[in-house]
Amino acid sequence: NAGVTQTPKFRVLKTGQSMTLLCAQDMNHEYMYWYRQDPGMGLRLIHYSVGEGTTAKGEVPDGYNVSRLKKQNFLLGLESAAPSQTSVYFCASRGGEGETQYFGPGTRLLVL
Amino acid sequence: GDSVTQMEGPVTLSEEAFLTINCTYTATGYPSLFWYVQYPGEGLQLLLKATKADDKGSNKGFEATYRKETTSFHLEKGSVQVSDSAVYFCALSDMIYNQGGKLIFGQGTELSVKP
Numbered sequence: 001n002a003g004v005t006q007t008p009k010f011r012v013l014k015t016g017q018s019m020t021l022l023c024a025q026d027m028n029h030e031y032m033y034w035y036r037q038d039p040g041m042g043l044r045l046i047h048y049s050v051g052e053g054t055t056a057k058g059e060v061p062d063g064y065n066v067s068r069l070k071k072q073n074f075l076l077g078l079e080s081a082a083p084s085q086t087s088v089y090f091c092a093s094r095g096g097e098g099e100t101q102y103f104g105p106g107t108r109l110l111v112l
Numbered sequence: 113g114d115s116v117t118q119m120e121g122p123v124t125l126s127e128e129a130f131l132t133i134n135c136t137y138t139a140t141g142y143p144s145l146f147w148y149v150q151y152p153g154e155g156l157q158l159l160l161k162a163t164k165a166d167d168k169g170s171n172k173g174f175e176a177t178y179r180k181e182t183t184s185f186h187l188e189k190g191s192v193q194v195s196d197s198a199v200y201f202c203a204l205s206d207m208i209y210n211q212g213g214k215l216i217f218g219q220g221t222e223l224s225v226k227p
Binding site: 004031033035040041042043044045048050056058090092094100101102103104105106 | 157201205214215218
């Protein structure tokens with residue numbers, strides 16, 4: 001039982017390049033979330049999903065897209081990376097109402 | 113909208129000192145409240161939670177009480193250890209008014225405990 005895993009752990013991009021961050025959970029959770037963490041700002045929600053095939057925008061969705069084709073996976077895409085997207089990205093999942101969110105170890109992204 | 117405010121850090125304490133990290137919130141409905149901890153280089157882990165007013169969450173010697181009248185959820189520990197050095201996040205989740213039950217975080221408080 002690995003919990004929530006994220007791939008890759010670290011990535012350096014040049015401005016304008018694209019990439020996909022992968023989140024996988026093996027707890028059969030319905031809900032999944034992508035957050036970004038920036039110094040002094042806590043974590044902010046980018047996008048989330050309440051079930052397979054569904055996605056919704058969070059607090060800071062601009063510049064990102066997501067997909068939830070399989071229940072266990074939640075992908076975060078950057079179509080054209082910008083330096084403002086330099087951050088640490090965390091994925092989380094939750095089983096149901098009132099239940100705890102479980103976080104992955106994070107992906108550190110540097111956009112030059 | 114809903115929000116969480118934490119006391120600013122960094123907080124530096126000596127081992128065995130008493131810890132308080134203040135957290136206040138604003139919310140439309142009746143949120144659940146959480147404290148998460150992030151150790152260096154790691155993801156967030158749930159430390160404790162409370163789901164209704166007057167509930168006390170506790171874990172690993174830490175505790176926090178859900179105070180609806182003061183909209184607060186302050187984190188306390190009677191005697192901190194060096195191993196408690198981490199960043200602590202207060203968060204809320206409103207299952208009724210907050211579609212998807214997403215977490216809203218405070219900015220985090222860095223705690224450093226010296227031997």
